[in-house]
Amino acid sequence: MSTNENDEVPANRASASDEILSNRTSEGRWQVEFPFEWDADDLVSRRQLLRWSVWASGALFASTGILAALSFTRERRRGNRAAIVKASEVPVGEAHYFTYPGPEDHAVLLHLREGRFVAFSNKCTHLSCAVYWSKERGRLLCPCHAGVFHPETGDVLAGPPPRPLPRIELHEEDGMLYAVSESLT
Amino acid sequence: MTGPIHGAGGVAPPPPTAPPPGHLGLVMLGLSMGIVLMAIQLWLLTLAFNLYLLGDRRGTVVAAIVSGLVFLGGLAMLRVLRWTSRRR
Numbered sequence: 467m468s469t470n471e472n473d474e475v476p477a478n479r480a481s482a483s484d485e486i487l488s489n490r491t492s493e494g495r496w497q498v499e500f501p502f503e504w505d506a507d508d509l510v511s512r513r514q515l516l517r518w519s520v521w522a523s524g525a526l527f528a529s530t531g532i533l534a535a536l537s538f539t540r541e542r543r544r545g546n547r548a549a550i551v552k553a554s555e556v557p558v559g560e561a562h563y564f565t566y567p568g569p570e571d572h573a574v575l576l577h578l579r580e581g582r583f584v585a586f587s588n589k590c591t592h593l594s595c596a597v598y599w600s601k602e603r604g605r606l607l608c609p610c611h612a613g614v615f616h617p618e619t620g621d622v623l624a625g626p627p628p629r630p631l632p633r634i635e636l637h638e639e640d641g642m643l644y645a646v647s648e649s650l651t
Numbered sequence: 652m653t654g655p656i657h658g659a660g661g662v663a664p665p666p667p668t669a670p671p672p673g674h675l676g677l678v679m680l681g682l683s684m685g686i687v688l689m690a691i692q693l694w695l696l697t698l699a700f701n702l703y704l705l706g707d708r709r710g711t712v713v714a715a716i717v718s719g720l721v722f723l724g725g726l727a728m729l730r731v732l733r734w735t736s737r738r739r
Contacts, residue, residue: 512679519689520685520725523688527718527719530715530719537711538708629704
């Protein structure tokens with residue numbers, strides 16, 4: 467819209483503006499240029515606000531109820547059996563990164579002690595950053611916001627993550643490690 | 652916008668739904684309680700979402716029930732206010 471278009475004010479609009487301006491002091495004239503529903507604001511009574519807040523409360527209840535209903539349909543485990551790596555290829559104290567259950571779902575396998583393997587999704591439960599194994603600290607770390615996870619259980623030890631890392635059930639057969647399922651709890 | 656303008660220099664019309672004398676406190680109490688309880692409900696929703704992602708079905712249901720009770724309390728408060736208004 468060009469400047470010339472703005473300069474041409476219709477006659478009826480100009481008279482309405484004059485009427486408004488006659489009821490105002492000069493401090494309030496800016497409101498002619500930036501009109502808003504001044505009178506409608508006054509119509510919102512306390513009781514009406516209370517009524518709206520109760521309906522908003524109903525909406526919040528409905529949202530929580532939907533989550534509760536969805537929790538009955540949500541699978542607690544997912545994924546099929548898939549080979550990860552030969553157990554002999556992961557030395558004690560080292561980690562092996564793989565994907566499970568899908569090609570985009572990154573996970574980490576840890577060889578904690580002799581013959582003791584654990585695996586977790588390495589997506590941080592805070593904001594989904596990639597969690598990595600810190601051999602020096604003996605912890606799973608999230609570099610984004612300094613989240614720290616226990617390598618045995620996946621529990622949160624420090625930082626903002628609200629939940630433990632999802633655990634991946636393992637099965638060893640003929641020296642090969644298999645991921646069986648990912649537990650969401 | 653052609654109605655009476657108040658604020659800077661104008662004349663304010665009387666509020667159309669002013670509470671009856673002595674009733675303002677009750678409305679304000681209900682309003683402030685409603686806002687506090689709504690904040691609690693918002694917190695319950697975030698809690699329920701966390702519990703849902705955690706797979707805690709029982710916790711999610713409990714959060715929904717508590718949220719529902721708060722909502723019912725709000726509805727009851729509205730009814731009480733309406734009832735007391737009619738009595739006056």
